Amino acid sequence: MTATPPTKRPTDAAYLDEEPSLPAELLNLPWIDGHNHAHTLSWSDRERYALAGCEGMVTVASGYHWTPYRPVRAEDVRYLWDDVVNRRAAIERDHFYRVRLGLGIHTGVRVENPEELLAALDAYCGMDEVVAVGETGVTPSQHVEAWDVDEQRAVVQAQMELADAHDLPVILHTPNTGVDRKRSYRPELGTPGYEKNTALGAEPVLTGENPALEAVKLDVEAARDAGLDERRIVASHADGNNTEYLMAETDCYLSYTIGHSWLIGVGAADVADAIDEYGPERVMIDTDCANVLRTDPYSIKRAVFELYRYGIDPDAIRQVVWENPRDVYGFGE
DSSP: OOOOOOOSSSSSSGGGGGGOOOOOOGGGOOOOEEOOGGOOOHHHHHHHHHTTTTTEEEEOOOOOGGGHHHHHHHHHHHHHHHHHHHHHHHHHHHHSEEEEEEEEOOOOOOOOOHHHHHHHHHHHHTTTTTTEEEEEESSSSSSOOOOOOHHHHHHHHHHHHHHHHHHHOEEEOOHHHHHOOOOOOOTTTTHHHOOOOEEEGGGOOOSSOOHHHHHHHHHHHHHHHTTGGGGGGETTTTTTTTHHHHHHHHHHHHEEOOOOHHHHHHOHHHHHHHHHHHHHHTTEEEOOTTBBOOOOOTHHHHHHHHHHHHHHHHHHHIIIIIHHOOOOOHHTT
């Protein structure tokens, strides 16, 4: 920049110090989304991942939201698994990023005959495309038909035993405390941006001072009983309610879901705070993008720049968005 700009009168440029050295490598930094439901998205949304520089993703097929029937039967969940297996190659071919799968039994609604799914899941885990079991985990809030906590925990532990047998990580659904709104919406209308019939919610199966954290602790107990290495657990939807426990008392990875911050209240600033306090070694980011949510396929790319603005070193950003998910999910193999 010239020492004195040839402007008619002084502008901001005349008062600026030396221009900062900016990390241009962040523009082309590869990243992996370790938890989404991309097979439910539109073609255009999946293209947005590619335009934002996505190198790979773990597409999760466990969500009970997608089943059209209540109560949910084993065959309904099995259909979800088959659907994502069927569509994976087409998504990869159309958009060029690598698509790997996470299959599991979500416990947000009671599933009839889960033993049928567990027997089938063993074979699915042997597929090269399947790189994770889940998402799964004890869920306090229940939809339509409640699932007893002990039964949930048993199903979660059985999946963790399968993951251990196949040397796969587990994507853990950790319940969020959510955004503290000043007012509630009409229950018959639900939450704008989230196509879930909240009026059909059953009574929670965990109560007390902090049921969301208690559910996470039950999951960790299940992992220990299953003999699963805690370094093979990715606690998705990590937030301020569970970060201290997971970082201090477990060896789990924490993945902060930032694709719908308006709903769960987690964003790049929370990720930056976690990196500052604990380092980047066990931190990841995911989007959880799905067609029942107002979500943002650009959120990880945007977070790359936000993390730098918050003072995070480019090497740490690279580890969080690329190296950690690459190594945990085996994208480098």
